[in-house]
Amino acid sequence: MYTSFMTTIKNTYHAIAFFDLDGTLLNAQSQLDDDVSQALHQIRRNGVLPVIATGRGHFELETLMAQSGINSAVAMNGQFIIVEGKTIHREAMPTDAIVRLKELAAAKDQALAFYDKDHYWVSEMTPLVQSAYGYTDAPLPVVHDTRHLTHEVNMLLTFTTQASDVAYYRQHLPEFDYFKNTPFSIDIVNAGVNKGTGIQKVIDLLGFTGETYGFGDGSNDLALLKAVDHATAMANGLPELKAIADFVTTANTDHGIVTAFKHWGLL
Numbered sequence: 001m002y003t004s005f006m007t008t009i010k011n012t013y014h015a016i017a018f019f020d021l022d023g024t025l026l027n028a029q030s031q032l033d034d035d036v037s038q039a040l041h042q043i044r045r046n047g048v049l050p051v052i053a054t055g056r057g058h059f060e061l062e063t064l065m066a067q068s069g070i071n072s073a074v075a076m077n078g079q080f081i082i083v084e085g086k087t088i089h090r091e092a093m094p095t096d097a098i099v100r101l102k103e104l105a106a107a108k109d110q111a112l113a114f115y116d117k118d119h120y121w122v123s124e125m126t127p128l129v130q131s132a133y134g135y136t137d138a139p140l141p142v143v144h145d146t147r148h149l150t151h152e153v154n155m156l157l158t159f160t161t162q163a164s165d166v167a168y169y170r171q172h173l174p175e176f177d178y179f180k181n182t183p184f185s186i187d188i189v190n191a192g193v194n195k196g197t198g199i200q201k202v203i204d205l206l207g208f209t210g211e212t213y214g215f216g217d218g219s220n221d222l223a224l225l226k227a228v229d230h231a232t233a234m235a236n237g238l239p240e241l242k243a244i245a246d247f248v249t250t251a252n253t254d255h256g257i258v259t260a261f262k263h264w265g266l267l
Contacts, residue, residue, distance in 0.1 A: 013049040015211040023217035076155035078198025113157035128159040132184035156188040196223030
């Protein structure tokens, strides 16, 4: 299925670099600094394929992709993957489990967000929903309380400030995995899926045999760094991430990505 595509990738790139966004590739305003943008274009010219690895939907990345020249993403924490604009993997979430999750969330007065191949929507608009999307400067979602019953869903969010809710949901609904990636929400995907499994999907589906690099700062980047040959943690990253990294670069607000590129000889 991917023979021609695989050949093109392998003939063009000798390495793949996977990047988390907030706290890693982006600055404190969730924007791409000019020096990082220039560096991303340069590593591509040097034969390194840049890939975003994020909890966001790929459709949220259009502006960033235009700035960075990146057209590949392990999106939705590994549930939806595009490489050079081509969708190579997508994983649906079972409707019956979503319905049970919605009941659990309703019992805690929490709204849910639903992500598919094109966009996202929420069960209801709440102040926490507004805060969550404002945190990443993303457009507010539309409200639709039943669309998940008739459309494929690839990722969910529940809106809460309580980290303890991860254990609550995991106990009651182990069919899913839960990542507290922002102060306002929990990312929810199928059990066993994460950025690391998404990266492995890219490698396996493309038959890629070159070197792989990973860059991250947060809890959902642990699997990312474990999945690559050369792991970089940001200085602003979690201690447990730094502990498994091959290199700890400077902070995302202090030229951390460019410093790491130079360390690895990618520039």
